[in-house]
Amino acid sequence: MKSKYSALPYYVWMALFTIAPLILVLVFAFTDNNGAFTIENISQVGEYTNVLVRSVWLAAVATVICLLIAYPLAYIMSRLGPSKQRTMVMLIMLPMWMNFLLRTYAWMTILENNGLLNRFFGLFGVGPFDMINTQGAVVLGMVYNYLPFMILPLYTIMVKIDNRVIEAAQDLGASPLKVASSVVLPLSVPGISTGITMVFVPAVSTFIISRMLGGGGNLLIGDLIDLQFLGNAYNPHLGSAISLVLMVIILLCMSVMNQFGEEEEREGMLI
Amino acid sequence: MSTNTIISLKDIVVEFDGERVLEGLDLDIHDKEFVTFLGPSGCGKTTTLRIIGGFVAPKNGDVFFEGKRINDLPPYKRQVNTVFQRYALFPHLNVFENVAFGLKIQKLPEKEIRTRVLEMLELVNLKGFENRGVNQLSGGQQQRVAIARALVNHPKVLLLDEPLGALDLKLRKEMQIELKKIQQSLGITFIYVTHDQEEALTMSDTVVVMKDGDIQQIGTPEDIYNEPKNAFVADFIGESNIVPGIMKKDFLVEFAGRDFECVDSGFTPMEQVDVVVRPEDIKVVPTIAGHITGIVENVTFKGVHFEMEVLACGTHWLIHSTQSQAVGASIGMQIGPEDIHIMHKMEE
Ligand SMILES: Nc1ncnc2c1ncn2[C@@H]1O[C@H](COP(=O)(O)OP(=O)(O)OP(=O)(O)O)[C@@H](O)[C@H]1O
Numbered sequence: 001m002k003s004k005y006s007a008l009p010y011y012v013w014m015a016l017f018t019i020a021p022l023i024l025v026l027v028f029a030f031t032d033n034n035g036a037f038t039i040e041n042i043s044q045v046g047e048y049t050n051v052l053v054r055s056v057w058l059a060a061v062a063t064v065i066c067l068l069i070a071y072p073l074a075y076i077m078s079r080l081g082p083s084k085q086r087t088m089v090m091l092i093m094l095p096m097w098m099n100f101l102l103r104t105y106a107w108m109t110i111l112e113n114n115g116l117l118n119r120f121f122g123l124f125g126v127g128p129f130d131m132i133n134t135q136g137a138v139v140l141g142m143v144y145n146y147l148p149f150m151i152l153p154l155y156t157i158m159v160k161i162d163n164r165v166i167e168a169a170q171d172l173g174a175s176p177l178k179v180a181s182s183v184v185l186p187l188s189v190p191g192i193s194t195g196i197t198m199v200f201v202p203a204v205s206t207f208i209i210s211r212m213l214g215g216g217g218n219l220l221i222g223d224l225i226d227l228q229f230l231g232n233a234y235n236p237h238l239g240s241a242i243s244l245v246l247m248v249i250i251l252l253c254m255s256v257m258n259q260f261g262e263e264e265e266r267e268g269m270l271i
Numbered sequence: 272m273s274t275n276t277i278i279s280l281k282d283i284v285v286e287f288d289g290e291r292v293l294e295g296l297d298l299d300i301h302d303k304e305f306v307t308f309l310g311p312s313g314c315g316k317t318t319t320l321r322i323i324g325g326f327v328a329p330k331n332g333d334v335f336f337e338g339k340r341i342n343d344l345p346p347y348k349r350q351v352n353t354v355f356q357r358y359a360l361f362p363h364l365n366v367f368e369n370v371a372f373g374l375k376i377q378k379l380p381e382k383e384i385r386t387r388v389l390e391m392l393e394l395v396n397l398k399g400f401e402n403r404g405v406n407q408l409s410g411g412q413q414q415r416v417a418i419a420r421a422l423v424n425h426p427k428v429l430l431l432d433e434p435l436g437a438l439d440l441k442l443r444k445e446m447q448i449e450l451k452k453i454q455q456s457l458g459i460t461f462i463y464v465t466h467d468q469e470e471a472l473t474m475s476d477t478v479v480v481m482k483d484g485d486i487q488q489i490g491t492p493e494d495i496y497n498e499p500k501n502a503f504v505a506d507f508i509g510e511s512n513i514v515p516g517i518m519k520k521d522f523l524v525e526f527a528g529r530d531f532e533c534v535d536s537g538f539t540p541m542e543q544v545d546v547v548v549r550p551e552d553i554k555v556v557p558t559i560a561g562h563i564t565g566i567v568e569n570v571t572f573k574g575v576h577f578e579m580e581v582l583a584c585g586t587h588w589l590i591h592s593t594q595s596q597a598v599g600a601s602i603g604m605q606i607g608p609e610d611i612h613i614m615h616k617m618e619e
Pocket residue numbers: 287288292310311312313314315316317318319356
């Protein structure tokens with residue numbers, strides 16, 4: 001009984017801030033300006049297929065890059081002494097203390113046609129290169145901003161891997177590569193799936209990064225939604241429909257990934 | 272280095288945070304030998320095994336394997352397998368996969384792996400547990416998986432760090448016999464760590480007694496038991512009465528208020544010594560026939576024998592006898608010359 005009552009505030013919270021907005025989005029997505037039921041909004045989303053595909057693609061690329069960078073780093077961190085580990089965690093969190101917009105502005109000034117990098121290349125007589133307003137810049141922005149969200153869950157899982165288990169694998173003849181593939185990887189699967197979720201979901205729905213680093217040509221779903229609510233294309237019904245589609249896409253991606261994660265685990269068992 | 276030396280440690284020094292854990296350890300281990308490290312907790316037994324396994328780099332000294340210096344060889348390239356003190360099983364693998372791990376790395380055919388793993392599981396009494404997760408096993412069962420996982424690879428040298436510590440007495444005795452049998456039939460060198468001196472004495476070819484990172488004595492179980500080099504070894508290997516004495520001259524020692532004939536010589540005359548007498552070497556006789564007279568203070572039944580505490584000449588003596596005596600009774604104690612072991616006083 002007691003636990004029932006103590007959970008009550010959370011139920012209220014969820015009803016107010018999770019369920020209600022969801023219902024609102026649903027209602028908006030399936031109604032027109034007069035409040036009548038319609039599926040026109042949803043079918044209209046089809047016109048933006050290329051934006052949807054681009055969003056998923058760029059977010060996926062950024063997620064993979066984050067994983068490739070973060071995985072070895074998290075492993076090395078997890079094997080350091082306790083005080084070095086704390087320092088590393090601090091260093092990784094540090095950029096997050098700076099405002100997100102500020103960080104992204106900084107990248108603008110670095111990547112611009114007469115920005116820091118191009119001026120640097122100019123010293124050697126090469127360039128200028130087109131870096132700003134490219135898909136590469138968008139991916140870079142995503143990786144830079146979301147990398148900590150990949151490192152931290154991986155690190156948290158990896159510190160729990162007992163060094164003695166790694167020693168046991170080495171003792172049985174496992175080379176460093178083999179230790180990584182047949183002990184560390186299977187034991188870190190939960191961290192991998194958390195990290196992927198934490199990077200992919202915000203990356204796929206971002207709009208600031210794409211607007212600031214991608215220019216007008218690399219519109220993402222986030223920008224599209226933003227336009228429907230705050231931009232000149234004002235149409236909250238279409239915006240809701242796009243949001244709904246985005247949610248479905250994320251759900252699909254996540255369930256595909258969980259499937260993969262489970263397989264990974266089962267494969268780990270067979271090694 | 273003799274021809275059949277397989278592992279040789281030369282002047283090994285290990286420090287952790289500036290604290291010396293091993294102080295210039297020298298040791299030769301012969302091929303197919305069963306060597307046991309025996310010593311109190313914290314004396315450096317596990318550290319010595321980790322030196323051999325390659326998990327600790329010595330601050331000073333060399334490790335040789337079949338005559339080749341292997342200080343810089345990483346653990347996975349050493350022909351040594353370890354049964355770890357705290358098992359270190361793979362939590363994501365089941366029992367079968369744990370045991371098969373090393374064989375899979377060697378890329379043996381699937382069929383051979385299967386036969387060897389199942390054989391080994393049968394040997395350690397874990398038949399039928401193949402598909403269990405290792406976290407669903409009792410401590411003793413986990414320990415046996417750890418033994419099987421190392422042994423199944425038939426390494427040249429097997430390091431065993433208190434491998435039977437979690438087993439009950441009966442299973443422990445069974446496993447001792449099994450391990451000894453395997454060691455002999457496969458011709459594997461065993462380097463074995465135990466707290467249990469009886470285990471050390473019954474299983475080993477050679478016993479290495481350690482204390483504070485130093486070797487006190489190396490010898491056969493008989494040597495160690497019958498000719499302990501100092502009072503520490505005597506006390507650690509089996510129970511002993513250790514009393515102060517004075518070596519009057521060769522073959523004559525004074526302790527417990529009288530002179531005794533003994534078989535030791537070569538001490539400086541009137542040297543202060545430790546006299547060691549095993550509890551089972553003291554004969555209980557009528558008071559008039561004894562060398563010393565004492566009062567029985569306590570009697571405990573120990574299964575095969577009675578253990579008596581006897582107060583004589585201000586010392587409490589431990590006596591093992593098949594015959595019980597009444598508490599408070601006066602008894603005579605007889606000690607033969609060859610039952611008296613004289614040791615130099617340990618410099619503390
Ligand atoms: N990684 C380490 N860091 C610091 N000190 C250590 C480390 N490993 C061992 N020691 C110290 O070295 C000494 C020897 O340890 P070791 O584990 O070799 O003892 P042991 O003989 O195996 O003891 P036990 O019988 O209790 O297992 C101990 O004093 C221990 O505290």
